[in-house]
Amino acid sequence: MSGTGTSGDDAAPMLRQCRDEGQDGRVSVWQDAGGATGGGDALVRPLRERGQRQAFCGLAGIVWLHRKLQDSFFLVVGSRTCAHLLQSAAGVMIFAEPRFATAILQDRDLAGLADCNDELDRVVTGLLARRPDIGTLFLVASCPSEVIKLDLETAAARLAEHQQGRVRILAYSGSGLDTSFTQGEDTCLTALVPEMPVLPAGARSLLVVGSLADVVEDQFSRLFAALDIEPVHFLPPRRAAELPPVGVGTLVLAAQPFVGATVAALAERGATPIVAPYPLGIEGTRGWIDAAAAAWQVPAARVAEVTAAPMARADRGLARYRERLAGQRISFLPDSQLEIPLARFLARECGMELVEVGVPYLDRRMLGAELPLLPAGVRLTEGQDLERQLDRVRTDRPDLTVCGLGLANPLEAEGLSTKWSIELVFTPIQGFDQVADLAELFARPLDRRQRLAF
Numbered sequence: 001m002s003g004t005g006t007s008g009d010d011a012a013p014m015l016r017q018c019r020d021e022g023q024d025g026r027v028s029v030w031q032d033a034g035g036a037t038g039g040g041d042a043l044v045r046p047l048r049e050r051g052q053r054q055a056f057c058g059l060a061g062i063v064w065l066h067r068k069l070q071d072s073f074f075l076v077v078g079s080r081t082c083a084h085l086l087q088s089a090a091g092v093m094i095f096a097e098p099r100f101a102t103a104i105l106q107d108r109d110l111a112g113l114a115d116c117n118d119e120l121d122r123v124v125t126g127l128l129a130r131r132p133d134i135g136t137l138f139l140v141a142s143c144p145s146e147v148i149k150l151d152l153e154t155a156a157a158r159l160a161e162h163q164q165g166r167v168r169i170l171a172y173s174g175s176g177l178d179t180s181f182t183q184g185e186d187t188c189l190t191a192l193v194p195e196m197p198v199l200p201a202g203a204r205s206l207l208v209v210g211s212l213a214d215v216v217e218d219q220f221s222r223l224f225a226a227l228d229i230e231p232v233h234f235l236p237p238r239r240a241a242e243l244p245p246v247g248v249g250t251l252v253l254a255a256q257p258f259v260g261a262t263v264a265a266l267a268e269r270g271a272t273p274i275v276a277p278y279p280l281g282i283e284g285t286r287g288w289i290d291a292a293a294a295a296w297q298v299p300a301a302r303v304a305e306v307t308a309a310p311m312a313r314a315d316r317g318l319a320r321y322r323e324r325l326a327g328q329r330i331s332f333l334p335d336s337q338l339e340i341p342l343a344r345f346l347a348r349e350c351g352m353e354l355v356e357v358g359v360p361y362l363d364r365r366m367l368g369a370e371l372p373l374l375p376a377g378v379r380l381t382e383g384q385d386l387e388r389q390l391d392r393v394r395t396d397r398p399d400l401t402v403c404g405l406g407l408a409n410p411l412e413a414e415g416l417s418t419k420w421s422i423e424l425v426f427t428p429i430q431g432f433d434q435v436a437d438l439a440e441l442f443a444r445p446l447d448r449r450q451r452l453a454f
């Protein structure tokens with residue numbers, strides 16, 4: 001094993017292609033030939049597919065998490081492929097002293113000639129000696145079989161003890177065996193929950209869960225302050241050393257649909273999750289704020305007053321993109337878990353026609369307020385059988401396909417316009433002030449295709 005920063009290797013990021021549940025990849029069945037959706041989530045019965053899928057692994061989450069948690073460091077325990085993925089996705093050179101690296105398992109480790117735990121201890125000790133600025137170190141598990149055999153949680157506890165409280169060391173999985181690349185954030189945040197201090201008895205707070213750009217966080221903080229909803233905390237915080245408190249007085253408001261395990265862990269610590277749509281688009285943002293305000297017992301009239309100006313501004317900004325997007329047909333391939341709230345926004349506020357909405361997994365606890373807002377009869381799929389899905393895209397020929405990076409270029413080569421779904425995780429798109437930017441992300445590839453046609 002060798003400790004390295006992600007180097008300037010020219011290898012392409014690895015995309016996973018794996019088969020679920022040992023099946024032969026051709027086993028998808030229509031659960032409901034009508035694909036009935038809309039009008040209440042009890043009616044939502046997706047097409048479930050279990051076959052070959054293609055997505056980034058959870059290591060991708062490090063790209064935005066290392067920027068968010070500014071006193072943290074992410075040490076992936078993995079292979080050269082993991083290092084290549086991080087380097088390609090995050091694009092930081094080793095000499096830039098990034099806050100992530102890969103402890104690469106070497107052939108010697110794989111042959112069992114070295115005790116991986118000793119090697120890991122050596123790499124971590126060297127890293128912490130070189131980088132005294134690290135406050136929280138995450139050991140991130142990957143999917144090579146030798147890594148799976150390593151008990152990184154025990155290793156984290158052992159190493160933390162060696163550091164005598166100077167550095168917090170936690171472990172989580174960013175493995176490609178998970179379903180979606182956004183699960184890397186969920187497993188990371190779940191690892192932080194036991195570290196959160198206890199909210200004093202009798203106190204209450206609002207906890208917003210899921211990474212948001214700082215500018216978006218600031219906008220929401222101002223809106224909540226105007227509604228007298230205070231204190232408001234965010235998970236992840238900007239510094240891992242400043243974890244927010246949690247307890248029976250905590251109301252949890254998810255800002256991202258992929259943090260289900262984190263929300264469940266917070267509920268186990270006494271917090272109460274709020275069911276709400278996601279703050280994408282005017283309707284989603286208003287619904288998200290309404291849900292928090294109702295739980296905080298803020299009068300509806302006060303919410304209407306505070307949100308009126310930003311909603312009017314957002315509506316003006318959206319107008320020109322609505323014109324461009326209305327009537328355009330769009331398909332989502334399962335990749336990020338953001339598909340359903342985005343589809344709801346594009347259909348209801350931009351007039352787009354949903355051809356197919358694919359999700360990696362359908363988490364009804366997290367999508368309870370979103371599913372009833374989807375248009376009735378939309379074709380909803382869960383999981384993936386890649387070849388079948390591509391066949392449907394080729395037959396449907398939507399105006400725009402939202403998909404992973406690995407599928408975008410081949411589909412473009414077939415004359416289809418695409419949008420990278422990972423871009424929607426990296427870009428500030430939540431809240432009233434980002435509504436026009438969100439719509440523009442979908443209008444841009446359509447404009448590009450139109451320009452190429454002339």
Ligand code: SF4
Pocket residue numbers: 014015016057058059078079081082083085141142143144174175176177
């Ligand atoms: S964690 Fe697995 S899927 Fe991800 S880069 Fe490493 S080897 Fe590939």
